[in-house]
Structure formats: C-alpha cells, structure tokens
Amino acid sequence: LSGIQPTGRFHWGNYFGAIRQYIALQDNEQAFYFIADLHALTTVRNATTLRDFTRDAALDLLALGLDPAKATLFRQSDIPEVTELMWLLITLTPMSLLEKCHAYKDKLAKGLSADAGLFSYPVLMAADILLYDSNVVPVGVDQVQHIEVTRDLAIKFNLTYQRDVFVLPDARVMAETAKVVGTDGEKMSKSYGNTIELFEDAKKLRKKIMSIKTDSTPVEAPKNPETCPVFTLYKLFATAAQQSDLANRYRAGGMGYGEAKQALFEAADAFIGPARARREKLAANANDVEDVLQTGAKRARVKAQEVLNRAREACGLARRGS
Numbered sequence: 001l002s003g004i005q006p007t008g009r010f011h012w013g014n015y016f017g018a019i020r021q022y023i024a025l026q027d028n029e030q031a032f033y034f035i036a037d038l039h040a041l042t043t044v045r046n047a048t049t050l051r052d053f054t055r056d057a058a059l060d061l062l063a064l065g066l067d068p069a070k071a072t073l074f075r076q077s078d079i080p081e082v083t084e085l086m087w088l089l090i091t092l093t094p095m096s097l098l099e100k101c102h103a104y105k106d107k108l109a110k111g112l113s114a115d116a117g118l119f120s121y122p123v124l125m126a127a128d129i130l131l132y133d134s135n136v137v138p139v140g141v142d143q144v145q146h147i148e149v150t151r152d153l154a155i156k157f158n159l160t161y162q163r164d165v166f167v168l169p170d171a172r173v174m175a176e177t178a179k180v181v182g183t184d185g186e187k188m189s190k191s192y193g194n195t196i197e198l199f200e201d202a203k204k205l206r207k208k209i210m211s212i213k214t215d216s217t218p219v220e221a222p223k224n225p226e227t228c229p230v231f232t233l234y235k236l237f238a239t240a241a242q243q244s245d246l247a248n249r250y251r252a253g254g255m256g257y258g259e260a261k262q263a264l265f266e267a268a269d270a271f272i273g274p275a276r277a278r279r280e281k282l283a284a285n286a287n288d289v290e291d292v293l294q295t296g297a298k299r300a301r302v303k304a305q306e307v308l309n310r311a312r313e314a315c316g317l318a319r320r321g322s
C-alpha cells in the first residue's frame with residue numbers, strides 16, 4: 001500500500017522516488033494505492049484546485065502504468081473508515097511523538113503557524129496504512145519517519161488492548177534513486193520551485209532542462225559527470241551503455257553542458273512519450289477514470305470495514321455491520 005498527495009502535478013522526484021515503485025509492486029495483485037486528498041487538505045484550500053489535482057493524479061498514475069486490473073486504486077476520502085480509525089489511534093498518540101515529526105517541525109522552524117491537521121498528519125497516515133493490514137509501504141526516504149510512527153502506534157494499540165489487531169508495516173525505499181535532484185542541484189520538491197514535471201509538453205520540458213544550474217567549466221575542459229546534476233538526472237532515463245558513453249564525453253572535454261542537457265532532454269522525452277499518449281486517451285473518457293476510482297473504493301472498503309471492526313471491538317466499541 002501507498003498513498004500520494006494531490007498537491008500539484010507529479011514531478012520526476014515523485015516518479016523515481018515513489019510512483020515507479022508502486023507500479024513495480026503491483027504484479028502480486030494485492031497492491032492498494034490511493035490518492036491522499038484528505039492529507040492534501042492541510043495545504044490545498046481551494047475546491048476546484050483539489051478536484052483538478054485529484055483527477056490529474058489518477059490520470060497520471062494510470063497513464064504511467066498503474067493497472068486497475070492488478071492494483072486497487074482509490075481516493076482516500078471515499079473510505080470514511082479511515083478518519084474513524086484515526087480517532088482510535090490518536091487517543092493513544094503521545095504529543096511528544098508528533099512533536100518530533102518533520103513536516104510539523106519544519107513549518108515551525110520556518111516561523112509559520114502549524115494547524116492541528118498538520119500536527120496530527122502522521123496519525124492519519126498511520127490509519128491509512130493499518131486499515132488495510134498493509135505489510136509493505138513503498139515510499140521516498142522522507143516518509144520513512146512516518147512509517148516508524150505507524151509501527152509505534154500499532155504496537156501501542158496492540159499492547160494496550162492485548163490483541164494482535166494491527167499488522168506491523170515496513171517501509172520500502174529504493175536506494176539508488178532515493179533522492180532525485182532538482183534544477184538547482186538540491187532535492188527536487190514543489191516547495192523549492194526546482195521541479196521538472198513528468199507530463200510537461202516537449203517544448204517546456206526542453207526549456208526546463210536547459211535551465212538546470214551547472215558550473216562555469218569552459219567547453220574545452222574535462223568535466224566530472226558524477227558531480228553534475230544534468231548527468232545525475234540523465235542516469236534516471238538512460239541505459240548503462242548510454243550512461244558510460246555520456247560520462248566519457250564529460251571526461252574527454254570538448255563538450256559543453258548544453259550538449260549534455262540536449263541528451264537529457266531527448267532521453268526524458270522518449271521516456272515519457274508513450275505515457276503522454278496514453279494520458280491523452282484516458283483524459284478523453286473522464287467517466288472511465290471515475291469508474292476506476294469507484295470500483296477501487298468498493299474493494300478497499302471491504303477490507304477497511306473488517307479491520308476497523310477488529311479495532312472497535314478491541315477497545316470496547318460495538319462491531320458494526322456493513
């Protein structure tokens with residue numbers, strides 16, 4: 001199981017750090033993926049924007065290869081059980097555990113005021129995970145702390161009520177692309193304004209790539225591919241042979257960064273081309289996407305009701321019929 005927030009269009013960091021893993025793990029036919037629209041409410045405060053981003057997220061995921069015949073794709077807010085489970089968990093959550101969490105801490109450090117939604121965000125995430133007996137949670141490195149909180153809360157609940165109500169989940173991080181760099185060489189993130197969107201059209205994609213920050217080594221001089229963000233990003237899209245070819249050209253000198261950027265553009269554009277075409281087809285049939293989400297929600301709810309009943313019973317609330 002994993003979730004992704006609809007807080008903007010997906011960028012390369014989202015794909016290589018998270019989405020690609022979802023798709024790789026869907027083949028066992030037990031995967032659950034959801035669009036975390038309830039989490040997005042902590043940042044998106046406009047109804048049209050939230051609806052658009054949610055729909056874009058579904059289209060992007062399907063176009064990238066998420067297959068609803070194999071994986072269950074749904075909207076978080078279509079499963080009301082999740083907010084109820086959040087309450088059961090939050091009554092056992094120490095304040096000190098949430099005070100340590102980075103999303104909240106970072107906001108405070110920047111002098112911004114945090115609301116109770118952001119503060120308790122990790123508990124909603126724990127409910128997301130525990131509600132479906134999830135064992136493997138593919139995420140980017142920045143989410144590992146939240147999976148640890150989830151485990152802590154599951155253990156605490158099981159101990160408090162003396163029953164094995166919840167399965168303990170594990171984070172799955174892909175090490176080699178754990179952190180995708182942005183156009184400024186820092187971690188790619190919406191909040192840093194350094195992203196390259198996955199479904200950018202070819203012209204804008206090229207422009208974005210040309211804006212990647214490089215040093216002022218002259219064209220003739222040999223260059224180090226390993227410290228160059230253009231090369232680092234190229235590795236995401238290129239085969240091993242293409243990578244060693246471009247690395248040799250860096251080291252030989254006589255190649256400007258413009259040429260490396262052009263190589264990156266061509267590789268990225270070729271990579272996204274087929275998904276772009278699939279996305280256009282899907283977008284033309286809006287009802288089909290809604291159907292996928294509804295069918296997914298129905299399937300997910302069956303599991304959610306079973307697990308929530310287990311939790312309700314353990315803490316002394318009545319079981320509920322479906």
Ligand code: ADP
Pocket residue numbers: 004005007012013014015016017018139140141142143177178179180181187188189190191
């Ligand atoms: P952003 O930082 O742009 O707001 P999100 O926090 O919405 O991105 O991230 C969604 C998912 O994508 C998370 O699982 C996160 O770990 C992953 N992710 C985001 N940016 C990167 C990156 N630069 N490198 C690797 N993974 C990333």
Ligand code: TRP
Pocket residue numbers: 001002003004005036039124125128129137138139143
């Ligand atoms: N917090 C995650 C992020 O920002 C999104 C998310 C919400 C999630 N619930 C989840 C990820 C449950 C994995 C499991 O990326």
